[in-house]
Amino acid sequence: MTAASRYTYLGPEGTFTEAALRTLPEAATRELVPMISVPAALDAVRSGEAAGALVPIENSVEGGVLATVDELASGQPLMIYREVLLPIAFALLVRPGTAIESIKTVTGHPVAQPQVRDWLKRFLPDAQWESAASNADGARLVQEGRYDAAFAGEFAAAIYGLEPLVTDIHDAHNATTRFVLVGRPARPAARTGADKTSVVLWLRADHPGALLDVLQEYAARGVNLTRIESRPTGKGIGQYCFSVDCEGHVSDRRVGEALMGLRRLCSDVRYLGSYPRADHVEPAVRSGTTDEDFLAAADWLTRCLDGRPDETGRTATDR
Numbered sequence: 001m002t003a004a005s006r007y008t009y010l011g012p013e014g015t016f017t018e019a020a021l022r023t024l025p026e027a028a029t030r031e032l033v034p035m036i037s038v039p040a041a042l043d044a045v046r047s048g049e050a051a052g053a054l055v056p057i058e059n060s061v062e063g064g065v066l067a068t069v070d071e072l073a074s075g076q077p078l079m080i081y082r083e084v085l086l087p088i089a090f091a092l093l094v095r096p097g098t099a100i101e102s103i104k105t106v107t108g109h110p111v112a113q114p115q116v117r118d119w120l121k122r123f124l125p126d127a128q129w130e131s132a133a134s135n136a137d138g139a140r141l142v143q144e145g146r147y148d149a150a151f152a153g154e155f156a157a158a159i160y161g162l163e164p165l166v167t168d169i170h171d172a173h174n175a176t177t178r179f180v181l182v183g184r185p186a187r188p189a190a191r192t193g194a195d196k197t198s199v200v201l202w203l204r205a206d207h208p209g210a211l212l213d214v215l216q217e218y219a220a221r222g223v224n225l226t227r228i229e230s231r232p233t234g235k236g237i238g239q240y241c242f243s244v245d246c247e248g249h250v251s252d253r254r255v256g257e258a259l260m261g262l263r264r265l266c267s268d269v270r271y272l273g274s275y276p277r278a279d280h281v282e283p284a285v286r287s288g289t290t291d292e293d294f295l296a297a298a299d300w301l302t303r304c305l306d307g308r309p310d311e312t313g314r315t316a317t318d319r
């Protein structure tokens with residue numbers, strides 16, 4: 001297979017990321033290549049060795065997966081084309097024959113730890129936690145004898161010759177992780193009517209109400225946010241950028257106008273793409289913010305300039 005048909009993912013084999021990737025129909029015709037880290041998976045796309053990469057970006061317990069959020073905000077630009085939601089339940093994987101009383105060390109991806117914290121406190125209060133590069137990597141390290149147990153998907157047990165000692169572990173009910181399929185910049189995914197748009201924003205200068213200014217651009221156009229994260233820019237204490245997801249597609253007028261407002265307001269805006277929502281939820285579009293409303297307003301302005309503002313003030317919603 002060629003680079004054009006290759007997708008990388010946070011590996012090694014047996015991660016939740018791989019399970020999420022395999023839910024995409026196109027994965028069946030791709031060469032799926034596990035990588036050791038999120039930056040490695042994304043760099044393979046940047047260098048042209050792969051056409052896409054699936055990486056975790058957010059979970060319902062702790063919010064953003066910062067390695068991914070930061071990686072998309074820096075370096076050679078990339079874009080998101082798809083998202084995948086996967087309900088997450090962990091299994092405690094051990095070498096065959098291990099008794100729970102003998103477990104002294106446990107491992108897993110750092111994002112897994114807050115999802116099993118209560119369980120650990122209750123059943124393995126004295127076990128020491130060490131982070132692994134991914135949940136499957138933790139399973140691999142247990143196979144090698146480096147740790148006694150790993151939190152991973154139950155499906156990873158067979159791959160690493162382990163057995164699931166306990167299954168269905170999740171502190172929070174309905175714990176879900178969101179993954180994104182990332183590629184090199186090109187035209188955004190087609191609008192479906194149930195889409196999301198992601199950007200990274202750098203403010204011109206820190207000032208009172210800077211975040212309010214950003215929010216205002218969305219709020220004034222009736223655009224709902226689904227995630228907002230402030231991340232240090234690395235340029236000094238107190239210097240932050242914002243990583244923001246909102247409902248809607250860049251081709252929806254209200255979203256396009258909000259992005260133009262942000263472009264005027266901010267020193268830099270990185271457009272990370274518009275893509276179909278995995279849950280297919282369509283936005284509730286507030287009256288006065290439909291495409292027709294924006295077009296009618298632009299039309300009215302043209303008529304004002306032409307000296308014939310005959311339908312002044314009436315929007316498509318009013319008619």
Ligand SMILES: O=C(O)C(=O)Cc1ccccc1
Binds near residue numbers: 136
């Ligand atoms: O994909 C994996 O297995 C990972 O290590 C990332 C992760 C961590 C926690 C929940 C879902 C995905």
